[in-house]
Amino acid sequence: MKILYFAWLRERLDRGEEIVDPPASVRSVSDLIAWLRARDPAAELAMAKPEIIKAAIDARIVSHDTPIAGARVIAFFPPMTGG
């Protein structure tokens, strides 16, 4: 699956996207954040407060307990400042 990062999350990770292949035990968005943090010190720091990070699956905003099975694109980003 493809992961997208936006704003300061993208900057701190020094990448806007990456392809990952998490194991089957990674079931929810929360699980995915924990797995991404465990495999990368930059992600460990950038995502240290998961509660302030928002997520979208296939361009729909989701809560962190949403299953990721079947997802093609998962995006992570800080609170939005549009308008």
Add this chain to the structure above:
Amino acid sequence: MKILYFAWLRERLDRGEEIVDPPASVRSVSDLIAWLRARDPAAELAMAKPEIIKAAIDARIVSHDTPIAGARVIAFFPPMTGG
């Protein structure tokens, strides 16, 4: 002094303005309305409900108890429907 009439008041009186010279006993806007009604059957009807008629002295809106001494132009009109 000059009197101006607007909207349906102007139509019912069939005039937009007139010059009048009321006696000294006509002190307030209320007095003027009563005097105008007494001298003209069309005004008697058109101004039959003074409470719904608004007044302005020299292009400033005033209440009916305002003295008219020194006024150059007094306007009468129904509630406004601008905007």
Add this chain to the structure above:
Amino acid sequence: MGVRIQEAAFDPGAELNAFSELSEGAGAVVTFTGLVRSDPGDPVSALMLECYPELALNQIGAIVAEARVRFGLLDETVIHRYGTLQPGEPIVQVMTLAPHREAAFAGAEFLMDYLKTDAPFWKKEATAQGKRWVEHRDADDKAKDRWR
């Protein structure tokens, strides 16, 4: 600040662009454009707008000055037409410029609520059944009263 009472048509977009020239500290422009409304179930063929221009300038000037202080506006313009207008034509345009959107919206709504009840214009509609004066709406008084 600008108040214009005119018989001539105006161009809403050109007015907006002229109004929102670069102004330091400005972040929000709100534009209200009022159009001659024709109800599909009771069509209006024309709207006659009568006006007392001297009083309109005094009344609108006072409302605009109050709005500027009350909402901290950076600029504001009111354009109001009189004469005979066709359905769909712009009657009135109010524009407010402010640092943030809350003030720009509140200023424009405040100005419109006051124009409806305090600006000396009177509307007469031409319909298939003849001509009729538009009645003053109690809802407009209530809208104005919320700013007290």
Add this chain to the structure above:
Amino acid sequence: MGVRIQEAAFDPGAELNAFSELSEGAGAVVTFTGLVRSDPGDPVSALMLECYPELALNQIGAIVAEARVRFGLLDETVIHRYGTLQPGEPIVQVMTLAPHREAAFAGAEFLMDYLKTDAPFWKKEATAQGKRWVEHRDADDKAKDRWR
């Protein structure tokens, strides 16, 4: 109905004129134009707007559909830019068309409140002290909550 996410500049007045073409039963157009704001005491030399376009179209499309039903709007358009913008440049424009002013104002305010918190854009300001991400404002959450 229209939602446009674009890097190119737009002309606020031309957009307003194109939007308010004759529409039967329409009496009110409200236009909100958001400008890149530079505080005189802490000037901004440029604003970088990052965007997730697919999510923006979904989010704004849903908000616009809700606004249309909730306020009985006849039409509405949202234009939102991304990329690098200069102070004073238009970032966003929201336009609503309705029979009466109350609905047009409420619809435009509702759309702006939701765009601030729910549209996937992130602002970064360039200042004399360097670049900084604009913080999400709690006041924007509160503004949105009043529509619940």
